[in-house]
Amino acid sequence: MRYKVLTVDDSKTVRIIVRKAFKPYDVEIIEAANGVEGLAMAGKEQPDVILLDITMPVMDGVEMLTKLKSDPELKGIPVIMLTAEGGRDNVLKIAKIGVRDYIVKPFKEELLVEKVGRIIDLKPITDGPTKTKSILDPCSLLVVEDKPAIIQQIQEGLKHTPWKIHGVGATGEAIDFLSKNTPDLIMISLSLPEEAAFTLFRLIRASVKTKYTPIFGLCVKTETNTQQMAQQVGFTSIVTKPLDVPDLEAKVAKAMNLDTSRRYFAIEGEFFVMKLPESTTTVVINEVSNYLKPKVSEAVDSGICKAIIDVKEVKSLNMNIIKLLFHTMQTCRELALQFALVGNETISAECKGFEDTRNWSFFSSVDDAKASLTKAVAAPA
Amino acid sequence: MPTIDSISEDIFQETMNRAVQDVFRTMLSSSANLVHGSGAASSDGAPWKHPVDLSGAQIVGTVGFIGDISGLIYLYFSADFSKFVASQMLGMSLPEVEASGDEVVNDAIGEITNMTVGGFKNQLCDQGFPCRLTIPSILRGSNFSIEPVSGATRRTYTFEVQGHHLVTDLLMKNSD
Numbered sequence: 001m002r003y004k005v006l007t008v009d010d011s012k013t014v015r016i017i018v019r020k021a022f023k024p025y026d027v028e029i030i031e032a033a034n035g036v037e038g039l040a041m042a043g044k045e046q047p048d049v050i051l052l053d054i055t056m057p058v059m060d061g062v063e064m065l066t067k068l069k070s071d072p073e074l075k076g077i078p079v080i081m082l083t084a085e086g087g088r089d090n091v092l093k094i095a096k097i098g099v100r101d102y103i104v105k106p107f108k109e110e111l112l113v114e115k116v117g118r119i120i121d122l123k124p125i126t127d128g129p130t131k132t133k134s135i136l137d138p139c140s141l142l143v144v145e146d147k148p149a150i151i152q153q154i155q156e157g158l159k160h161t162p163w164k165i166h167g168v169g170a171t172g173e174a175i176d177f178l179s180k181n182t183p184d185l186i187m188i189s190l191s192l193p194e195e196a197a198f199t200l201f202r203l204i205r206a207s208v209k210t211k212y213t214p215i216f217g218l219c220v221k222t223e224t225n226t227q228q229m230a231q232q233v234g235f236t237s238i239v240t241k242p243l244d245v246p247d248l249e250a251k252v253a254k255a256m257n258l259d260t261s262r263r264y265f266a267i268e269g270e271f272f273v274m275k276l277p278e279s280t281t282t283v284v285i286n287e288v289s290n291y292l293k294p295k296v297s298e299a300v301d302s303g304i305c306k307a308i309i310d311v312k313e314v315k316s317l318n319m320n321i322i323k324l325l326f327h328t329m330q331t332c333r334e335l336a337l338q339f340a341l342v343g344n345e346t347i348s349a350e351c352k353g354f355e356d357t358r359n360w361s362f363f364s365s366v367d368d369a370k371a372s373l374t375k376a377v378a379a380p381a
Numbered sequence: 382m383p384t385i386d387s388i389s390e391d392i393f394q395e396t397m398n399r400a401v402q403d404v405f406r407t408m409l410s411s412s413a414n415l416v417h418g419s420g421a422a423s424s425d426g427a428p429w430k431h432p433v434d435l436s437g438a439q440i441v442g443t444v445g446f447i448g449d450i451s452g453l454i455y456l457y458f459s460a461d462f463s464k465f466v467a468s469q470m471l472g473m474s475l476p477e478v479e480a481s482g483d484e485v486v487n488d489a490i491g492e493i494t495n496m497t498v499g500g501f502k503n504q505l506c507d508q509g510f511p512c513r514l515t516i517p518s519i520l521r522g523s524n525f526s527i528e529p530v531s532g533a534t535r536r537t538y539t540f541e542v543q544g545h546h547l548v549t550d551l552l553m554k555n556s557d
């Protein structure tokens with residue numbers, strides 16, 4: 001069920017600012033322009049939080065608050081005062097009636113979200129599946145690590161990605177960075193002195209902006225106790241040192257729920273192209289297998305009837321790759337896609353050695369494969 | 382009980398300066414620089430002279446404060462400045478603000494005045510002068526006059542914000 005926030009303010013400007021502040025979150029904003037409307041809305045909508053101004057026409061905020069607190073149905077709704085009426089005595093007097101928090105205008109939208117986020121679980125609005133971020137989209141990663149060599153290793157290892165990696169050496173710098181930025185993923189060294197990683201983890205989780213941001217723990221492979229502790233606390237994943245960069249990249253992509261299909265599949269003009277990378281590991285094979293059917297269907301749906309299966313960069317074949325290629329060709333046949341294989345000499349020679357792949361023939365370039373398919377389609381039946 | 386006379390000119394100016402700066406920094410991410418403070422002037426029964434040139438359209442926000450001390454503060458904005466304020470506060474472009482009409486601008490100016498006067502009077506509350514705010518009102522035009530309140534003291538302050546001028550006109554009832 002969606003949380004509801006009722007904003008009671010005679011200023012449309014403030015109501016617009018409130019709406020704007022909560023736009024990235026999955027909450028419903030309800031508005032009222034004075035205390036009378038506010039009470040009616042509170043009764044009708046049963047909001048989870050009320051943001052209440054004081055100086056309003058018809059019925060002011062103090063009267064509304066008093067009435068709200070004397071209504072058994074409504075008195076449990078948490079109220080945050082959002083008003084230009086400050087001053088110590090005023091605040092104390094109103095706090096006694098029963099408010100959860102008090103924000104004196106002028107206010108920053110972030111502060112408002114932070115305070116409401118302490119009362120309700122503000123979940124960021126996630127884009128629909130078709131709008132999921134792709135592996136080719138820019139993302140921001142924060143690495144908190146007191147060993148510069150590790151930061152450098154991560155930056156070097158992931159430099160082929162569009163990800164911006166910001167490295168800091170201490171938790172103070174991380175907090176400063178997080179106050180101005182919201183990274184898509186955070187990595188924290190679990191060996192920071194005085195268990196600082198765990199303190200930082202709790203701080204990050206307490207903030208509405210980073211409540212759901214994936215957090216990785218960086219740890220030496222042999223330190224199993226620390227790894228266990230991090231898992232218990234709720235770190236999204238543990239990355240062990242020495243770093244296995246391809247593994248780290250796969251974990252990051254998975255944690256950020258990135259669509260990695262564009263690494264392997266593309267539409268080039270009238271061709272559907274599947275390309276396996278040089279390092280076609282089990283992780284890659286699994287990814288490609290998962291995407292294969294929907295991607296081929298998508299291509300056919302958009303009117304494409306020719307496919308290129310490119311394994312030219314693969315250094316050597318193994319059973320898993322062969323199975324994947326069989327699977328791919330079968331999928332193409334099922335959907336009446338004409339296809340051609342592109343490979344290198346080693347792959348071609350290796351295929352001759354197996355009974356089931358002996359008849360596979362490879363073009364040496366994608367262009368040759370495309371030309372062949374074009375000719376085949378153009379030729380009369 | 383402290384009286385209004387115990388507040389020095391410097392305190393008035395600093396209190397207003399803090400209030401204006403806080404509002405513009407927080408709501409518009411802009412700095413406001415105090416360029417001129419007039420000092421106190423008492424009403425002699427003649428109409429107030431406007432603190433700004435009224436040849437162009439002005440949008441003037443007013444909020445009062447009532448309590449152990451009472452007064453009114455007018456905030457003078459040129460038409461362009463008022464649109465800039467509305468666009469910054471609402472996260473809209475200037476053409477969007479223009480398309481939304483005068484009401485949107487009026488409301489934004491009313492709110493910024495409310496916050497500024499709130500910031501001013503909250504500091505006075507903490508110095509032992511409890512008072513509360515009134516509902517904002519807006520004057521819009523190029524040819525109007527403000528009649529003096531009998532027994533009032535006036536102080537005007539001019540600020541510079543992003544190339545625009547903001548004038549705050551503080552009228553306070555003298556202590557009885």
